Amino acid sequence: xxxxxxxxxxxxxxxxxxxxxxxxxxxxxxxxxxxxxxxxxxxxxxxxxxxxxxxxxxxxxxxxxxxxxxxxxxxxxxxxxxxxxxxxxxxxxxxxxxxxxxxxxxxxxxxxxxxxxxxxxxxxxxxxxxxxxxxxxxxxxxxxxxxxxxxxxxxxxxxxxxxxxxxxxxxxxxxxxxxxxxxxxxxxxxxxxxxxxxxxxxxxxxxxxxxxxxxxxxxxxxxxxxxxxxxxxxxxxxxxxxxxxxxxxxxxxxxxxxxxxxxxxxxxxxxxxxxxxxxxxxxxxxxxxxxxxxxxxxxxxxxxxxxxxxxxxxxxxxxxxxxxxxxxxxxxxxxxxxxxxxxxxxxxxxxxxxxxxxxxxxxxxxxx
Amino acid sequence: xxxxxxxxxxxxxxxxxxxxxxxxxxxxxxxxxxxxxxxxxxxxxxxxxxxxxxxxxxxxxxxxxxxxxxxxxxxxxxxxxxxxxxxxxxxxxxxxxxxxxxxxxxxxxxxxxxxxxxxxxxxxxxxxxxxxxxxxxxxxxxxxxxxxxxxxxxxxxxxxxxxxxxxxxxxxxxxxxxxxxxxxxxxxxxxxxxxxxxxxxxxxxxxxxxxxxxxxxxxxxxxxxxxxxxxxxxxxxx
Numbered sequence: 001x002x003x004x005x006x007x008x009x010x011x012x013x014x015x016x017x018x019x020x021x022x023x024x025x026x027x028x029x030x031x032x033x034x035x036x037x038x039x040x041x042x043x044x045x046x047x048x049x050x051x052x053x054x055x056x057x058x059x060x061x062x063x064x065x066x067x068x069x070x071x072x073x074x075x076x077x078x079x080x081x082x083x084x085x086x087x088x089x090x091x092x093x094x095x096x097x098x099x100x101x102x103x104x105x106x107x108x109x110x111x112x113x114x115x116x117x118x119x120x121x122x123x124x125x126x127x128x129x130x131x132x133x134x135x136x137x138x139x140x141x142x143x144x145x146x147x148x149x150x151x152x153x154x155x156x157x158x159x160x161x162x163x164x165x166x167x168x169x170x171x172x173x174x175x176x177x178x179x180x181x182x183x184x185x186x187x188x189x190x191x192x193x194x195x196x197x198x199x200x201x202x203x204x205x206x207x208x209x210x211x212x213x214x215x216x217x218x219x220x221x222x223x224x225x226x227x228x229x230x231x232x233x234x235x236x237x238x239x240x241x242x243x244x245x246x247x248x249x250x251x252x253x254x255x256x257x258x259x260x261x262x263x264x265x266x267x268x269x270x271x272x273x274x275x276x277x278x279x280x281x282x283x284x285x286x287x288x289x290x291x292x293x294x295x296x297x298x299x300x301x302x303x304x305x306x307x308x309x310x311x312x313x314x315x316x317x318x319x320x321x322x323x324x325x326x327x328x329x330x331x332x333x334x335x336x337x338x339x340x341x342x343x344x345x346x347x348x349x350x351x352x353x354x355x356x357x358x359x360x361x362x363x364x365x366x367x368x
Numbered sequence: 369x370x371x372x373x374x375x376x377x378x379x380x381x382x383x384x385x386x387x388x389x390x391x392x393x394x395x396x397x398x399x400x401x402x403x404x405x406x407x408x409x410x411x412x413x414x415x416x417x418x419x420x421x422x423x424x425x426x427x428x429x430x431x432x433x434x435x436x437x438x439x440x441x442x443x444x445x446x447x448x449x450x451x452x453x454x455x456x457x458x459x460x461x462x463x464x465x466x467x468x469x470x471x472x473x474x475x476x477x478x479x480x481x482x483x484x485x486x487x488x489x490x491x492x493x494x495x496x497x498x499x500x501x502x503x504x505x506x507x508x509x510x511x512x513x514x515x516x517x518x519x520x521x522x523x524x525x526x527x528x529x530x531x532x533x534x535x536x537x538x539x540x541x542x543x544x545x546x547x548x549x550x551x552x553x554x555x556x557x558x559x560x561x562x563x564x565x566x567x568x569x570x571x572x573x574x575x576x577x578x579x580x581x582x583x584x585x586x587x588x589x590x591x592x593x594x595x596x597x598x599x600x601x602x603x604x605x606x
Contacts, residue, residue, distance in 0.1 A: 006470040010459065017458045202452030209418045209448040209525075210471045211440065
């Protein structure tokens with residue numbers, strides 16, 4: 001036990017004396033979460049639009065002012081003819097042009113129907129989609145409000161409610177995702193690098209010849225990163241909570257326990273990588289490609305798994321971060337208890353035991 | 369008294385036979401040289417004796433313990449130094465000593481006392497708190513050796529301990545080896561410097577996985593009727 005404590009002390013010295021490691025440990029997580037928070041956002045806010053109002057009556061003006069007051073749009077220009085539409089898109093300041101046909105208001109009252117055309121800049125397809133959706137929403141809303149005063153033969157009132165993320169904030173999505181990614185990266189990459197370093201230096205041989213048991217060496221190497229990863233997880237949650245307003249509706253104890261479980265999983269993956277990696281370089285590349293990219297692309301963090309082809313979905317189900325993200329979203333946004341996420345938790349436990357088993361086996365083979 | 373006995377040691381990697389039926393014994397307190405060209409099977413043998421690798425077959429005892437069943441006892445009774453000198457560059461001289469000593473279960477007081485004596489002996493007291501990376505190679509090598517025998521092992525295994533070091537430092541390093549031998553520590557050393565073979569009590573020369581010769585340097589020289597170990601080696605390797 002005393003040997004182990006000394007080993008862990010030594011490990012902390014390595015970490016604290018290496019500025020590069022410290023930057024990776026604490027700088028990158030914070031930079032990443034701020035980047036994701038401020039840059040990669042799918043929320044629409046103050047999108048530039050132009051309006052070609054061929055009618056210029058009370059109705060079109062009401063709709064226009066409703067659009068502005070929604071907060072999603074800013075009117076950059078009022079157009080006078082169809083010929084200007086192309087030019088205004090090419091200038092790039094405008095994402096959408098709204099065209100009201102002639103006599104819009106009169107037609108609406110006389111025939112119960114009028115046409116509005118939405119033209120969006122689809123060079124950015126996602127944004128175009130969302131903008132068109134939002135615009136239709138605002139217009140339909142207005143029409144519905146008219147229906148309350150006019151007696152329409154049929155009408156369906158749609159009441160929408162976006163449960164657990166009422167304002168559709170993308171930060172609600174990325175905070176759990178980024179937590180999975182950073183914990184995976186820090187825990188797995190840093191441990192595999194630090195074990196590979198001992199091999200490169202030749203100190204691993206000395207340790208293996210010494211009375212230390214392989215399990216002590218592994219625990220000694222991993223323990224500091226367990227603590228540091230936990231600090232990382234807490235700082236991500238704090239930034240998420242205080243800067244981006246992501247709630248923690250469920251039990252904090254449960255959230256931290258699940259986080260610990262995921263850190264253990266990532267650490268055991270790191271050990272597994274280090275059993276095959278002979279150099280720090282290899283350990284780093286392996287962690288990057290084997291862990292970071294799949295975590296980003298195949299875990300449902302950025303792209304929804306449901307939209308992928310079936311064979312890719314099968315692969316996605318083998319990605320541990322997917323389950324962790326589901327768990328974290330459940331606890332943070334829905335306030336779910338263990339009762340509803342025991343399946344995902346069990347899967348993570350099985351993954352962890354599997355990786356630890358594999359590492360122990362490989363560690364022994366490596367001694368041959 | 370025999371401190372290492374090796375009977376019919378065989379180590380195969382697939383079809384390749386790295387150690388082909390080795391038989392030898394090492395006496396307590398002697399400096400035993402383990403020579404051979406690169407790829408002759410020296411490293412494989414030393415890895416088996418230190419427990420880093422398992423033999424395919426053979427009966428082997430190190431420090432009186434069986435290498436299959438008593439690995440824990442063996443580990444407590446041996447020291448090991450590789451050609452990389454294996455110190456932590458970002459730790460200080462004293463931190464390295466303290467870490468390795470604690471791995472072998474030495475107490476705090478023991479470590480403190482012994483390390484002060486060691487630093488005086490190596491004339492490194494002023495460098496107690498210097499990082500290893502700031503020290504010249506020769507000093508690192510001496511320190512690595514001193515750390516390998518810090519826990520008073522019965523045997524110390526040195527795998528090419530003088531690689532890449534200048535002749536004067538090598539000479540001084542051999543003084544440390546003799547010093548250890550005088551304290552009763554058996555020294556098992558591999559090298560490819562033939563002049564160093566002359567310093568050993570007995571040498572074994574490996575060739576293609578087998579022990580081609582094993583005797584004192586004097587006997588070997590007269591057996592092959594040559595003046596130095598270099599020529600002995602050339603005659604065997606041919």
